[in-house]
Amino acid sequence: xxxxxxxxxxxxxxxxxxxxxxxxxxxxxxxxxxxxxxxxxxxxxxxxxxxxxxxxxxxxxxxxxxxxxxxxxxxxxxxxxxxxxxxxxxxxxxxxxxxxxxxxxxxxxxxxxxxxxxxxxxxxxxxxxxxxxxxxxxxxxxxxxxxxxxxxxxxxxxxxxxxxxxxxxxxxxxxxxxxxxxxxxxxxxxxxxxxxxxxxxxxxxxxxxxxxxxxxxx
Amino acid sequence: xxxxxxxxxxxxxxxxxxxxxxxxxxxxxxxxxxxxxxxxxxxxxxxxxxxxxxxxxxxxxxxxxxxxxxxxxxxxxxxxxxxxxxxxxxxxxxxxxxxxxxxxxxxxxxxxxxxxxxxxxxxxxxxxxxxxxxxxxxxxxxxxxxxxxxxxxxxxxxxxxxxxxxxxxxxxxxxxxxxxxxxxxxxxxxxxxxxxxxxxxxxxxxxxxxxxxxxxxx
Amino acid sequence: xxxxxxxxxxxxxxxxxxxxxxxxxxxxxxxxxxxxxxxxxxxxxxxxxxxxxxxxxxxxxxxxxxxxxxxxxxxxxxxxxxxxxxxxxxxxxxxxxxxxxxxxxxxxxxxxxxxxxxxxxxxxxxxxxxxxxxxxxxxxxxxxxxxxxxxxxxxxxxxxxxxxxxxxxxxxxxxxxxxxxxxxxxxxxxxxxxxxxxxxxxxxxxxxxxxxxxxxxxx
Amino acid sequence: xxxxxxxxxxxxxxxxxxxxxxxxxxxxxxxxxxxxxxxxxxxxxxxxxxxxxxxxxxxxxxxxxxxxxxxxxxxxxxxxxxxxxxxxxxxxxxxxxxxxxxxxxxxxxxxxxxxxxxxxxxxxxxxxxxxxxxxxxxxxxxxxxxxxxxxxxxxxxxxxxxxxxxxxxxxxxxxxxxxxxxxxxxxxxxxxxxxxxxxxxxxxxxxxxxxxxxxxxxx
Numbered sequence: 001x002x003x004x005x006x007x008x009x010x011x012x013x014x015x016x017x018x019x020x021x022x023x024x025x026x027x028x029x030x031x032x033x034x035x036x037x038x039x040x041x042x043x044x045x046x047x048x049x050x051x052x053x054x055x056x057x058x059x060x061x062x063x064x065x066x067x068x069x070x071x072x073x074x075x076x077x078x079x080x081x082x083x084x085x086x087x088x089x090x091x092x093x094x095x096x097x098x099x100x101x102x103x104x105x106x107x108x109x110x111x112x113x114x115x116x117x118x119x120x121x122x123x124x125x126x127x128x129x130x131x132x133x134x135x136x137x138x139x140x141x142x143x144x145x146x147x148x149x150x151x152x153x154x155x156x157x158x159x160x161x162x163x164x165x166x167x168x169x170x171x172x173x174x175x176x177x178x179x180x181x182x183x184x185x186x187x188x189x190x191x192x193x194x195x196x197x198x199x200x201x202x203x204x205x206x207x208x209x210x211x212x213x214x215x216x217x218x
Numbered sequence: 219x220x221x222x223x224x225x226x227x228x229x230x231x232x233x234x235x236x237x238x239x240x241x242x243x244x245x246x247x248x249x250x251x252x253x254x255x256x257x258x259x260x261x262x263x264x265x266x267x268x269x270x271x272x273x274x275x276x277x278x279x280x281x282x283x284x285x286x287x288x289x290x291x292x293x294x295x296x297x298x299x300x301x302x303x304x305x306x307x308x309x310x311x312x313x314x315x316x317x318x319x320x321x322x323x324x325x326x327x328x329x330x331x332x333x334x335x336x337x338x339x340x341x342x343x344x345x346x347x348x349x350x351x352x353x354x355x356x357x358x359x360x361x362x363x364x365x366x367x368x369x370x371x372x373x374x375x376x377x378x379x380x381x382x383x384x385x386x387x388x389x390x391x392x393x394x395x396x397x398x399x400x401x402x403x404x405x406x407x408x409x410x411x412x413x414x415x416x417x418x419x420x421x422x423x424x425x426x427x428x429x430x431x432x433x434x435x436x
Numbered sequence: 437x438x439x440x441x442x443x444x445x446x447x448x449x450x451x452x453x454x455x456x457x458x459x460x461x462x463x464x465x466x467x468x469x470x471x472x473x474x475x476x477x478x479x480x481x482x483x484x485x486x487x488x489x490x491x492x493x494x495x496x497x498x499x500x501x502x503x504x505x506x507x508x509x510x511x512x513x514x515x516x517x518x519x520x521x522x523x524x525x526x527x528x529x530x531x532x533x534x535x536x537x538x539x540x541x542x543x544x545x546x547x548x549x550x551x552x553x554x555x556x557x558x559x560x561x562x563x564x565x566x567x568x569x570x571x572x573x574x575x576x577x578x579x580x581x582x583x584x585x586x587x588x589x590x591x592x593x594x595x596x597x598x599x600x601x602x603x604x605x606x607x608x609x610x611x612x613x614x615x616x617x618x619x620x621x622x623x624x625x626x627x628x629x630x631x632x633x634x635x636x637x638x639x640x641x642x643x644x645x646x647x648x649x650x651x652x653x654x655x
Numbered sequence: 656x657x658x659x660x661x662x663x664x665x666x667x668x669x670x671x672x673x674x675x676x677x678x679x680x681x682x683x684x685x686x687x688x689x690x691x692x693x694x695x696x697x698x699x700x701x702x703x704x705x706x707x708x709x710x711x712x713x714x715x716x717x718x719x720x721x722x723x724x725x726x727x728x729x730x731x732x733x734x735x736x737x738x739x740x741x742x743x744x745x746x747x748x749x750x751x752x753x754x755x756x757x758x759x760x761x762x763x764x765x766x767x768x769x770x771x772x773x774x775x776x777x778x779x780x781x782x783x784x785x786x787x788x789x790x791x792x793x794x795x796x797x798x799x800x801x802x803x804x805x806x807x808x809x810x811x812x813x814x815x816x817x818x819x820x821x822x823x824x825x826x827x828x829x830x831x832x833x834x835x836x837x838x839x840x841x842x843x844x845x846x847x848x849x850x851x852x853x854x855x856x857x858x859x860x861x862x863x864x865x866x867x868x869x870x871x872x873x874x
Contacts, residue, residue: 081818085860098834
């Protein structure tokens with residue numbers, strides 16, 4: 001692979017990819033999360049679940065079938081070994097803990113693992129779709145988002161201000177600056193992304209957090 | 219058809235058959251209820267539901283398939299237009315009101331439409347199987363039973379003494395002596411079977427009942 | 437028991453104020469011909485139960501754009517800006533339901549259950565006005581069943597008894613809505629004779645299907 | 656990720672005191688080879704979740720007859736007199752559950768719901784000790800989810816990814832149990848390569864299946 005400069009989103013997606021184990025069943029939110037598979041090492045194959053009713057989501061491979069779209073409504077394919085089912089069964093899988101990892105974007109995350117990513121009061125409300133079920137049911141919930149909003153304010157807060165998508169549901173937060181784990185004692189800074197120093201993270205993070213032993217020893 | 223003397227069970231089954239409408243989805247209990255289809259007129263076709271997972275239950279038509287049995291575990295067939303499903307869906311159909319008529323035997327029925335037919339304290343308890351769901355969910359519940367127990371005591375009581383299968387669930391009681399409808403004001407004697415007089419029914423029925431206009435006028 | 441129906445007969449079914457369910461996910465698996473028949477019926481004040489309101493000109497979107505709908509129960513309305521505009525203007529009542537909960541509520545309505553006990557939405561605005569039930573120390577929302585007067589389904593193939601087979605991701609909400617309405621109408625691409633579908637491959641049994649509308653005319 | 660397993664490997668999975676689910680209706684759809692592997696494991700104090708206890712010498716019956724079971728949760732035990740005898744003798748704890756409720760409880764356990772609100776059993780002994788919830792004026796029983804450590808399934812065909820197809824009335828409880836156990840083992844009549852089963856015809860997706868035991872040996 002030719003080493004190239006990654007942009008923020010790519011840095012995030014590449015780090016999220018390291019959380020995946022071979023054979024994991026994964027549901028990816030729309031946008032940034034869909035970039036994750038391209039950063040998986042060759043020996044790690046994940047199985048993608050599409051909330052609209054199948055296992056084995058693949059990229060469009062030429063022919064468009066109007067009856068086969070991904071959860072964003074875009075033409076897609078199904079890989080060998082995949083299976084179709086109805087929406088009820090799709091969410092039995094999701095709510096029932098049969099999805100190993102879900103990766104979603106976030107507007108706000110807080111120290112208690114609360115996530116807000118579905119509405120901003122006063123703005124057009126798209127609806128929560130399957131996000132509330134996903135964060136409630138998936139075994140591991142990873143929020144993949146840029147560290148700060150466009151105005152520079154922290155998206156990692158002491159307490160979410162926006163309406164929640166899920167309460168106490170987030171396991172891991174991956175940004176272009178750092179990786180935080182949500183624990184019973186609040187946030188723990190697990191890793192700094194390449195070239196990022198602790199001071200930068202402290203300045204750009206509203207929530208208080210502990211620092212992992214690994215970083216302290218570094 | 220050659221006119222022959224029918225026995226008690228045949229009289230009951232023949233009368234129950236008259237309750238069926240063409241196209242009805244019907245679930246039949248084990249024993250006497252399974253005799254009903256042979257008394258249907260040629261222009262009335264019912265669709266039999268088998269609680270163990272299909273629509274279109276038919277009689278064994280030669281070849282035994284160990285994977286195809288009726289709710290009594292006996293070899294059976296599926297008719298053209300039938301469909302298999304799992305036990306969950308089978309009881310979605312049953313509980314959800316998608317079965318038009320169920321016909322079950324009874325140990326006791328009472329004036330409030332309570333039915334007892336699944337256990338006798340002190341005796342071996344077979345279990346309720348699907349009976350409780352059937353009487354709760356089917357649109358019309360017909361109890362098809364002999365009027366009296368072997369010792370001659372009435373099976374149609376003021377109040378059931380045995381543990382109930384369902385509370386207030388019975389619509390119609392068909393015996394070899396009479397037909398009763400369960401109404402909000404208690405039992406109504408709707409019909410006397412051929413050759414049976416009112417006095418016989420009154421003597422053999424513990425429950426009080428009203429007598430339909432049709433019988434009074436006769 | 438002929439279940440096959442023309443577009444005009446479909447149109448005649450709809451009445452003002454009806455509650456209608458329709459299958460589909462962003463229009464995929466939505467019976468576009470039945471939606472069109474409903475538009476032609478010129479009915480109003482419809483309550484619509486759908487996963488999403490699709491797009492302004494496709495899926496169930498045209499019912500919204502043409503002002504036929506009084507209330508929408510859906511998990512997502514973001515792809516149809518007309519839904520959002522009417523909601524903000526106070527012309528349309530929108531009840532947003534998490535997608536898995538929507539599926540469960542339709543199933544509860546179709547299968548005789550009293551409601552659903554789901555963890556989804558606990559601690560969010562979704563719990564507002566709802567009873568919370570604690571089971572073994574964990575809180576669940578009691579979400580109520582949904583039913584409709586008419587369900588509009590899309591399947592790939594039917595036999596004349598109404599047994600259905602769906603195709604790929606066009607299945608979505610269709611099989612569950614088949615149980616949850618007083619009248620079930622399906623739009624299919626093809627109809628085959630009874631006996632031509634293997635009973636093991638049926639996805640919705642014909643006893644649930646009242647009327648079959650064949651895309652592009654039948655037989 | 657080879658899921659195919661030998662009978663000896665199956666045997667090694669079982670431990671004393673485990674909770675086991677098995678598909679089948681009077682033995683039809685019961686994985687007889689897995690039951691036999693379990694018998695060979697010589698385990699005891701098993702809690703068994705099944706529709707029925709089948710017959711003394713077939714279905715899950717031999718587990719009862721051989722004294723391996725401490726508790727049975729089932730809708731019907733009448734075809735196996737040994738179940739009744741052990742129950743009356745106080746050797747076996749039997750929890751009888753209406754069949755539809757049993758199916759719903761297994762589904763709730765497999766799909767993350769807090770329980771089931773069913774009208775079935777209201778006003779009968781089935782309601783004893785259970786919470787009653789009133790929804791819009793009607794009473795329902797709150798029936799709790801069921802899960803197991805191991806589910807034993809029988810399917811007709813699997814691909815090597817574990818995608819399953821069941822055959823006729825042997826489907827019964829198998830598809831729902833596939834979601835409700837920590838470890839899911841299926842006995843199949845044949846295994847095919849990945850890609851040989853049409854994704855529209857899969858009845859249980861392979862992600863739910865951990866181990867495949869091929870009747871009469873594999874491949």
